[in-house]
Amino acid sequence: MQKLISSFLFMIALIFANARADAQNTVITGVITDAADKQPIPNASIAVVGSSQGTSSSVDGRFRLVLSGSYTQVRVSSVGYGEQLKNFLPGREQALNFVLRASSQQLQVVTVHSGKKKKYTNKNNPAVELIRKVIAHKPENRPESYPYQQYTSYEKMIFSLSNLSEKFMHKKIFKNYQFLFREQDSTAIGGKNLLPLYMEEKLSDNFISKQPERKKQVVRATKQVKYDENFVDNQGLQSYFNRMYQDIDIYDNNISLLSNQLLSPISDNAPGAYKFFITDTIRNQTPQLIELSFTPRNTTDMLFEGRIYITLDGHYAVEHAVLSANKNINLNFIRRMETILKFDRSADGKYYLSNSDLKIDFGINKQKGGGIFGERNVVINDFRIAPPKPISFFDGKDVVVEQGADEKSDDFWVKNRLDTLKQAEADIYKNIDSLQTIPSFKRTMDIATLLLAGYKKFNWFEVGPVNTFYSFNPVEGFRLRLGGRTTTDLSKRYYFETYAAYGFKDERMKYFLSATYSINDKSIYKFPQHYVRASFQHDTKIPGQELQFVQEDNFLLSFKRGENNLWLYNDIFRLDYVQEYENHLSFRLGFKKWDQNPAGELRFIDGANNPVNDVRTSEVSAELRYAPNEKFYQGKLYRTPIIDKYPIITLRYNQGIKDLFGGDHNYQNITLNLNKRFYLGRLGYTDVVTEGSQLFGTAPFPLLDIHRANQSYAFQFQSYNLMNFLEFVSDHYAAISVDHHFNGLIFNRVPLLKELKWREVINVKGLWGGVRAENDPSNNIGLLQFPRTSTGAPVTYALDRDPYVEGSVGVANIFKLLRVDYVRRFTYLDHPGIAKSGIRFYVKFDF
DSSP states (O other): HHHHHHHHHHHHHHHHHOOOOHHHTTTEEEEEEETTTBOTTTEEEEEETSSSSSEOOOSSEEEEEEEEESSEEEEOTTTTBOEEEEEOOOOEEEEEOOOEEHHHHHHHHHTTTTTTEEEEEEETHHHHHHHHHHTTTHHHGGGGGEEEEEEEEEEEEEEEEOOOOHHHSSSSGGGGGGGOOOOOTTSTTOOOOEEEEEEEEEEEEEEETTTTTEEEEEEEEEEEEOOOTTTTTTHHHHHHHHSOOOOOTTTTSEEEEEEEEEEEETTTEEEEEEEEEEEEOOOOOSSSEEEEEEEEETTTTTTTEEEEEETTTTTTOOOEEEEEEOOOOOOOTTEEEEEEEEEEEETTSSSEEEEEEEEEEOOOHHHHSOOOEEEEEEEEEEEEEEEEOOOGOOOOSEEEEEEEGGOOOOOHHHHHOOOOHHHHHHHHHHHHHHHTTTHHHHHHHHIIIIIIIIOEEEEEEOOGGGGGGGETTTTTTEEEEEEEEEEETTOOOEEEEEEEEETTTTTTTEEEEEEEEESSSOOSSSOOEEEEEEEEEEEEEETTTTSSSSOOOOOGOOSSSSOOEEEEEEEEEEEEEEETTTTEEEEEEEEEEEEEEEOOOOOOOOOOOOOOOOOEEEEEEEEEEEEOOOEEEOOOOOEEEOSSEEEEEEEEEEETEEEEEEEEOOOOEEEEEEEEEEOOGGGEEEEEEEEEEEEEOOOOOGGGGEBBOOSSOOOOOSBBBTTTTOEEEEEEEEEEEEEOOOOOTTGGSSGGGGGTTTTEEEEEEEEEEEEEEGOTTTTTTTSOOBBBBBSSOOOOOESSSSOOOEEEEEEEEEOOOOOOOOEEOSSSSSSSSSSSSSEEEOOOOOO
């Protein structure tokens, strides 16, 4: 949700802030329609006769083709229609419209087979036989077939508001921002009028060794549009965009796109997922090429459509590819997508990727209205397969950024870019810089930050977050809170944060104060972190509730199911040292002095039935965390991970020390957590979290592992959604959580239901554990008794031989945002006051 808010903030705030064809190129525009009903034909193939240049029509049948060379004919074709050929004049801009008729062969088939359309089949299909040869030759054609390769790459990424109407552009509010708008051909992806928001460039040298398998990228130069860090996390924005627009390798079985994986048209399983058609033969070049068009068997599946050009030299390599998305695909907010891949021939005769151009037009409404257009273009040059670098060259970081890479002059970029930068693109940097000097833009950003991120800035101090200003609970009743923190305008080394809260039922003040010193002279909210922090908190807490990416006194979490009257008053002093490294290895050393006092109906009772006022402990801790290749977006409060296929490993150790600053207990606790996403191609993806913990020594129940329970109506991935607060404690346990997303695999095959673009999800959580005899108050009268209700009914239990298990089935992508799960509990159903099943909700922005 934080990612959605940050991205939405970015879009809304920047709203308040001439593509020209090269004269030497030929530009052809037009519309393709059906001769019978005059309706536009989407995804028709427009190919230049005698070359591999071409494009495809949009959902409204329009196309724009820019080509080089002295070619004079263009062929238009679409499955089920006859081809049409027209001449054009090279070197000019001209309009050609095409009207296609249903193929006569198809009409004959209708007559012979009593109105039934001829069924597509793989058997005796020359197109399928060809694609099987392409698949069989993948090992020799894919980039990994080289023992060594190196090349220079240039990347350019641009994001703009798209499909803007003339009325929108000339509103009074944009009077001072007209210099930002850019115009392009109305048939191009993104529409006629654009408002550029973001641009970045990167020039790098890349080195890849097969044996041993090593990679290194040396970044020579970078350039990026940068916004005020008080409003936008520029580094996180860059990571998020690069995660959306990843490198596309057509030889991979699955291609990552917008945090999803789509099956490649030349994957091992492609003949079972796609329909293939031979649509053209290009004979006037060496080697000759076959144009092979393809379309999904099920248009709502996570599949591409388009065409590939295959070499007829016995190697069956891909020489050119155009990949797009069917208008019915179960991807959110995608109006139109097109990827063009071009391959050049290397010195040894094999083909390597020389250019990749990915364009996507996003919109809330797929048919009309404003949206966002993004393009990532990668140009590869100076491809070499010898001489290889020595193995020692690959030692150290996989990505090395040369000193001063972000300070290169304009002259450097002009001389070293591998692609020509249009004037409209070059102006984006200075236009955004000018935008940020306009007072009205600053005011708009300030208001948007308050509404969407929850903070209002006053000079060097910002007040917030606003969603915690009001909440309620059974102990405090109506609760008011006001707080804030300092910004980098005060200091880049010293940071302070505080809040004060008051409960009108318990009539008590609560407060928090922290001071942080940045050791590396960077913001403590930026990667890599390196800081020391001291904090003190006097506040209420539900035992065992640990929330991610949300404040505990968030207003929406005030609504709970069942009884929620077992609380704590906590006094916590913390001292933390945190250091992160560029390879995403990090460690944390800490000290905590923690005093727990029962609140609400919770009571601390010893073995002799005497009340105990508090539990005091002094604890030192160490944490080691490794998250290779981790990317994240840093919001105002939390660093939100951009989930990828790489694992996250966390190891924690806690040591309670008796008589240290009043601590009453000696114990040791070690915890290991593993977190990983598994991509399963057309079956979707699975998030798996496993955790195990062991406590050594003797400790009362507040210091045991109180398992994370959830009594709200929100679905929580790191908590047990049908477990009551304080229901289970353990001094040793093992847990697993499996959350699988089918991405519409089933619903996409159900008529009518597939039109809703819903997606199936399942979730299973299991917990094994227990309490050893020395930590069981029924065996050790020196310990606090497990909590009971006022009537003497037990509240807290130890797990026995049976695990705690709950599972859910759900529907995600409702209204493109909402996930609804039916959750059922399978064990310990005899516990009083528990919910055996329930409906839980989760809001998530996802493609």
